[in-house]
Amino acid sequence: MEYNQKCHKILQTALTMMEIDKQLYIDQFGKLSAHALVRHGNSAYQMDPDEREAFKGMKDDLSGIDYYVKNHFIDRIEDCSRSIRQMRKYRQQKTPYHPMKDHKSLSETSARQVLKDHFKTTATSLSVSPDVGIDPHERTDEERYSIRNRIRVSVSWKHSVFDKGFEIIKSGKGKHFVISSVSENIAWLEQEGFTAFKVRTVFFKNGYGNEESGWLVVDKSDDISVRSPLCDEMGKLAKPHAFHAELRRAASLIKSRQFRNLARMLDA
Numbered sequence: 001m002e003y004n005q006k007c008h009k010i011l012q013t014a015l016t017m018m019e020i021d022k023q024l025y026i027d028q029f030g031k032l033s034a035h036a037l038v039r040h041g042n043s044a045y046q047m048d049p050d051e052r053e054a055f056k057g058m059k060d061d062l063s064g065i066d067y068y069v070k071n072h073f074i075d076r077i078e079d080c081s082r083s084i085r086q087m088r089k090y091r092q093q094k095t096p097y098h099p100m101k102d103h104k105s106l107s108e109t110s111a112r113q114v115l116k117d118h119f120k121t122t123a124t125s126l127s128v129s130p131d132v133g134i135d136p137h138e139r140t141d142e143e144r145y146s147i148r149n150r151i152r153v154s155v156s157w158k159h160s161v162f163d164k165g166f167e168i169i170k171s172g173k174g175k176h177f178v179i180s181s182v183s184e185n186i187a188w189l190e191q192e193g194f195t196a197f198k199v200r201t202v203f204f205k206n207g208y209g210n211e212e213s214g215w216l217v218v219d220k221s222d223d224i225s226v227r228s229p230l231c232d233e234m235g236k237l238a239k240p241h242a243f244h245a246e247l248r249r250a251a252s253l254i255k256s257r258q259f260r261n262l263a264r265m266l267d268a
Helices: 005-029 031-040 049-061 067-092 099-118 157-162 187-191 247-267
Strands: 124-128 149-153 168-170 175-184 194-205 208-219 241-244
Touching: 005 031, 005 067, 031 049, 031 067, 099 124, 099 149, 099 157, 099 175, 149 175, 149 194, 149 208, 157 175, 168 241, 175 208, 187 194, 194 247, 208 247, 241 247
Parallel strands: 124 149
Antiparallel strands: 168 175, 175 194, 194 208, 208 241
């Protein structure tokens, strides 16, 4: 059961009913027996001696009344009290709220899976840190087969990179793993129907990872998301895009790639 607005209204109604019945009960049988019934129900063994004596006196007063009529008064308050306790119990069962911890866990899990899927032969180690980047390595022949590339992504990596479909991009050299992405408003590029992102990536070669920064340019009309990323699960180009250290060079590349993509579609 989930404690929601409807449950809260029912709880308030039950509390009102309880107060009305309790006051009527006090007027008839006294405050002590009423409090004992509200707290413990019909379980006399849980009451203290004074409460038990008052409760016993109340039952003696009702001894000449029909069994079902007599128990109606007791059961009415007991059932209402039990319902209130049960609803309050659910109200206390709150789902822990740790947004930063959740974001960190999701970013770390998603990034590790991307590295595992796209760079199977490269040894990597991933962590979440405000200091985004990759640890430098000494390139020696002895270290080549024991190298482990230690990569760091931010807490917001899943939201800023993975959910946008930018986790893997391609350049003339091959696949890049994107470690950060920031949207940039470039007026002349927007007018031509493109969007630019300032990205930091890791490019792997011979087991070593190097950080490369540059511009990622995509078509504004393309539906790019986690369900429709720039590169598919095999690392093949799924959406035309361009990555280059120089913005104008990246813009020129996306135009030529769009033209080739359109030519292939027409030929097909």
